[in-house]
Amino acid sequence: MALKNSEAVVLRTYPLREADLLVTLFTRSEGKVKGVAKSAKRSQKRFGGALEPATCVRAWWQDREGQELARLDSCDVLLSPLASPMDYARAVALAHVCEMLDDLLPDREQNDSVFRLAWAVLQELETGSIWLPVTYFDLWMVRLLGFLPPLEECIECGEALEGRPAWFHALRDGLYCQQHKRIASSEMSVESRALAAQFFRNPVDHFADIAVPANRMADLRKFLMQILSRHLDRTLQTAAQMEKLD
Ligand SMILES: [Zn+2]
Numbered sequence: 001m002a003l004k005n006s007e008a009v010v011l012r013t014y015p016l017r018e019a020d021l022l023v024t025l026f027t028r029s030e031g032k033v034k035g036v037a038k039s040a041k042r043s044q045k046r047f048g049g050a051l052e053p054a055t056c057v058r059a060w061w062q063d064r065e066g067q068e069l070a071r072l073d074s075c076d077v078l079l080s081p082l083a084s085p086m087d088y089a090r091a092v093a094l095a096h097v098c099e100m101l102d103d104l105l106p107d108r109e110q111n112d113s114v115f116r117l118a119w120a121v122l123q124e125l126e127t128g129s130i131w132l133p134v135t136y137f138d139l140w141m142v143r144l145l146g147f148l149p150p151l152e153e154c155i156e157c158g159e160a161l162e163g164r165p166a167w168f169h170a171l172r173d174g175l176y177c178q179q180h181k182r183i184a185s186s187e188m189s190v191e192s193r194a195l196a197a198q199f200f201r202n203p204v205d206h207f208a209d210i211a212v213p214a215n216r217m218a219d220l221r222k223f224l225m226q227i228l229s230r231h232l233d234r235t236l237q238t239a240a241q242m243e244k245l246d
Pocket of ligand 1: 155156158177178179
């Protein structure tokens with residue numbers, strides 16, 4: 001079968017037999033593709049550092065008749081996370097982007113909006129603080145997957161929440177006004193909701209030079225991770241790691 005190629009993000013690798021690696025890629029042309037990189041553990045020649053998770057590559061692969069796993073032929077690195085200094089926060093942020101893509105997207109379903117989002121956010125995670133690009137990514141992912149409730153009104157009474165306090169609850173969708181908030185709710189600040197509105201109007205690199213403190217967006221991230229926990233019926237591993245970084 002023909003050799004295919006596409007821009008792709010390496011999401012994860014898994015040792016397979018003695019020398020092979022099972023690689024999950026998020027490709028622009030076909031969505032998530034799983035493939036076997038033959039002898040990738042033994043020979044550094046063909047793949048080098050290209051299979052490090054969160055690397056942006058051009059991948060070449062071949063589908064095999066009647067087989068779920070493709071044969072990964074080669075990868076050219078376009079942007080490597082190893083090219084910039086790595087610290088723990090950045091490692092967690094990159095792992096978070098990969099976990100979100102791997103756990104929330106179906107196999108072999110093209111999604112150009114999510115691909116462009118991931119690609120842009122990975123460029124922004126090259127330098128500077130992780131919090132803005134990560135929160136931007138989480139908000140847009142939840143929205144593009146169709147899980148985001150309206151942020152402008154109380155989900156119970158429809159009252160406008162702009163400029164007023166709003167609450168959310170781990171077990172329920174949406175934001176609530178003062179009157180309808182449940183016991184054990186968390187508050188989402190007016191500032192975080194205003195920032196979310198800006199995120200919807202601008203590309204992520206628009207915010208590159210704007211310093212936003214991590215705690216400004218912690219409530220927004222908590223709200224988004226609770227939405228995903230309800231949909232996945234479990235908590236993302238990196239969501240807990242991110243929370244400890246705050
Ligand atoms: Zn209400």
